[in-house]
Amino acid sequence: MHMKKLLKKLLLGLFLEVIACWLVIQEMNVNPYNEYLLIQKGVTVNALITDSTQYQTDVTIPDYRGGGSEEVTNTYYSYKFVTCDGITIKDGSSELNLSGLNNNIQVEYLPSNPKINRVKGMGNQCATIGEFILRRIIGGLVMLSFFVPFGIYTIKNAMKEYKKNDKEKETINSYR
Numbered sequence: 001m002h003m004k005k006l007l008k009k010l011l012l013g014l015f016l017e018v019i020a021c022w023l024v025i026q027e028m029n030v031n032p033y034n035e036y037l038l039i040q041k042g043v044t045v046n047a048l049i050t051d052s053t054q055y056q057t058d059v060t061i062p063d064y065r066g067g068g069s070e071e072v073t074n075t076y077y078s079y080k081f082v083t084c085d086g087i088t089i090k091d092g093s094s095e096l097n098l099s100g101l102n103n104n105i106q107v108e109y110l111p112s113n114p115k116i117n118r119v120k121g122m123g124n125q126c127a128t129i130g131e132f133i134l135r136r137i138i139g140g141l142v143m144l145s146f147f148v149p150f151g152i153y154t155i156k157n158a159m160k161e162y163k164k165n166d167k168e169k170e171t172i173n174s175y176r
Contacts, residue, residue: 005158006158006159006161006162009154009155009157009158009161010154010155010158010159012154013150013151013152013153013154013155013158014151014155015151016147016148016150016151016154017147017148017151017152019147020143020144020146020147020148020151021144023143023147030118030124030125032132032136034110034116035125035126035132035136036129036132037110037116038108038109038110038116038117038118039126039127039128039129039132040129041110041111041112042108042109042110043083043084043108043109043110043111044106044107044108044120045081045082045083045084045106045107045109046081046104046105046106046107047079047080047081047104047105047106047107047119048079048080048081048103048104048105049077049078049079049103049104049105050078050079050080050090051077051078052075052076052077052078053075053076053078054073054074054075054076055073055074055075055076056071056072056073056074057071057072057074058070058071058072059071059072074094075094076092076093076094077092077093077094078090078091078092079091079092079093079105079107079119081107081109081117083109083111083114084111085111087114089109089114089115089117091107091115091117093118093119093122095119095122105119105120106119106120106121107119107120108120
């Protein structure tokens, strides 16, 4: 096996490993440790929407719907809440869907670090430890277990073929 072919197979294996990690990160879309702490130790308080700003983003349209991209208007909501210790925290989120709602929302925060907070019930968040284990841990492991073996197999196979080819060249050269 030529070095070029070995490198191609090694890069393919590494690419599969990177894809596996990327999929797990995309599924989580949050810091899993912070989410775990919010589930276990989070305090819920009322918050007030203080401002909203609209912004445009381009969204890729799937090929089965015609392909291309289109501009979508999103809204970033700023909110503030007061912790049980009397500290006012200002934060924001684009994940809120406030059409038809008033400016009051609920926020979960960590008493030890109120800057770690989230709007309750919004986005891709887990509400219970069971859901956290199922979605974050088991779901992540399933995705990793699907892609990682293919990457490892590709890398091992490339190395095995390279060594086999190297031994064959050595054998041929020893007869000369």
